[in-house]
Amino acid sequence: MTKRIIAGSIAEEEAPYELSLRPRVLAEYIGQQSVKDNLDVAIQASLKRGEPLDHILLYGPPGLGKTTLASVIANEMSAHFRSTAGPLIQLKGDLTAILTNLEFGDVLFIDEIHRLQPNIEEILYPAMEDFKLDIGATTRAGLITAPLRSRFGMVHRLDFYSVPELEYIIRRSAEILTAPITGEGCHEIAKRCRGTPRVANRLLKRIRDFADVKGTGEITAPVARDALKLLDIDEQGFDDMDRKLLRAVIERFGGGPVGLNTIAAVLSEEIDAVEDIYEPYLLQIGFLQRTPRGRVATKFAYEHLGIPYRPPQAGLF
Ligand SMILES: Nc1ncnc2c1ncn2[C@@H]1O[C@H](COP(=O)(O)OP(=O)(O)O)[C@@H](O)[C@H]1O
Ligand SMILES: [Mg+2]
DSSP states (O other): OOOOTTOSSOOGGGHHHHHHHSOOSGGGSOSOHHHHHHHHHHHHHHHHHTOOOOOEEEEOSTTSSHHHHHHHHHHHTTOOEEEEEGGGOOSHHHHHHHHHTOOTTOEEEEETGGGSOHHHHHHHHHHTTSSOEEEEEESOGGGSOHHHHTTOSEEEEOOOOOHHHHHHHHHHHHHHTTOOBOHHHHHHHHHTSTTOHHHHHHHHHHHHHHHHHHSSSOBOHHHHHHHHHHTTOOTTSOOHHHHHHHHIIIIIHTTOOBOHHHHHHHHTOOHHHIIIIIHHHHHHTTSEEEETTEEEEOHHHHHHHTOOOOOOOTTOO
């Protein structure tokens, strides 16, 4: 898969600075209000009673704050945070070693939990009856087996963030990075980061570089616009890949409906990548629609690409 500046997933070199921008407590964790409200009550109750918290499953597209929220929960519980990931656990012994090292009250975070092998997953079941808190995260809730899913008392989906929430996150990150930014500068980035905090922070860093080199260092709206233009990110926060996808649906398949596998083939991408990474945001903002017969491009997609709109033929749905 090609590397995208607007990818929701983390790039290896980003780990250190991401850590510095990561909220530590629930109060610093912006947005996801109903998830936070629910967790807050559960955490307070469990602390009050001295009882363990239910196991938690967090799901949603990459970069929306699953790992962050898991570590915030551990902090709020004053618990040790241990973290691993489905693909890292290749042998039964790998998981057994992790589990035996956990103490009462510890939090075990398992990222990409849908990628645990079935025979390894079974080792987790008895361990989940102990007084340790397991938090699983996944971009693909649909791929979690029923027995595993049923063991999570709380299941929360993280949503894309609103523009005001993203402005808040960008403002906070700019402060930590000591990057001067105007309100309009914040707004410009917030509008174009696909509702995703990780993308917001990444764009902020790139635009800060641009502002330092080409301007006075201050991130204003015009500076942000020029920098984003250089990065080939348009007003909607789309890159070349998004435009290619929409254009393919419209120009090659008459606007759809067209199957996911066909879209993937045309883009030379994997079906999973299209489903997990490319299309969620396009669906969220209503540029693409999911129908039983495949994906359909909406009027917004035509308008954005400057193509005259032709509704899908009647009777196709
Ligand atoms: N609710 C939030 N408030 C502030 N910053 C956030 C929030 N959620 C995510 N972030 C920022 O986005 C980055 C990516 O979040 P992360 O938890 O790693 O996403 P995920 O695990 O869902 O891929 C974090 O390092 C953090 O800086
Ligand atoms: Mg993560």
